[in-house]
Amino acid sequence: MLAVTTFPPNAWNVYAKTCLLRMAKYWRGSTRAYFEGHAPPAIEGVEFRPLDMPERQQFLDRTIEKKPGFLWDAKRFCHKVFAQLDAAKDGEPFWWTDADVAIYLKVPREILKQTELVTFLGRDTYTETGLVGFNPQHPEWDDFADKYLSM
Numbered sequence: 001m002l003a004v005t006t007f008p009p010n011a012w013n014v015y016a017k018t019c020l021l022r023m024a025k026y027w028r029g030s031t032r033a034y035f036e037g038h039a040p041p042a043i044e045g046v047e048f049r050p051l052d053m054p055e056r057q058q059f060l061d062r063t064i065e066k067k068p069g070f071l072w073d074a075k076r077f078c079h080k081v082f083a084q085l086d087a088a089k090d091g092e093p094f095w096w097t098d099a100d101v102a103i104y105l106k107v108p109r110e111i112l113k114q115t116e117l118v119t120f121l122g123r124d125t126y127t128e129t130g131l132v133g134f135n136p137q138h139p140e141w142d143d144f145a146d147k148y149l150s151m
Helices: 009-026 054-061 074-088 141-150
Strands: 002-007 031-035 046-050 094-097 118-121 128-134
Touching: 002 009, 002 074, 009 031, 009 046, 031 074, 054 074, 074 094, 074 128, 074 141
Parallel strands: 002 031, 002 094, 031 046
Antiparallel strands: 094 128, 118 128
């Protein structure tokens, strides 16, 4: 099962390197990290891809009304969406994990099985998007992906 993440250039030494080293050691499957700017140093077991999709740049170039609070900062959070949709092109279920997540033990395979369209950790306030399972094989995937991209 693929694990996917992304991080800004200034996060490599702060948390991203630790996250990816731990994912390479403990994740039961492959790991892919999307990066901005220069490629980070290679880590065995991690595939690095540039976050250079034309759709992402078009989104970043748009004028978006600023609203108060980080929850409305669409440009700040768009990078993960474009990485997720790119990973979905593989056609296999995968898990998104924020690059500030540190795994300390092998993740049990039965937890990683992804049959639902989307799996996430619920909250009483807003959705936790630091760990999300996606299933591009789900019959409703195309409709979901179109709506996800259009937000």
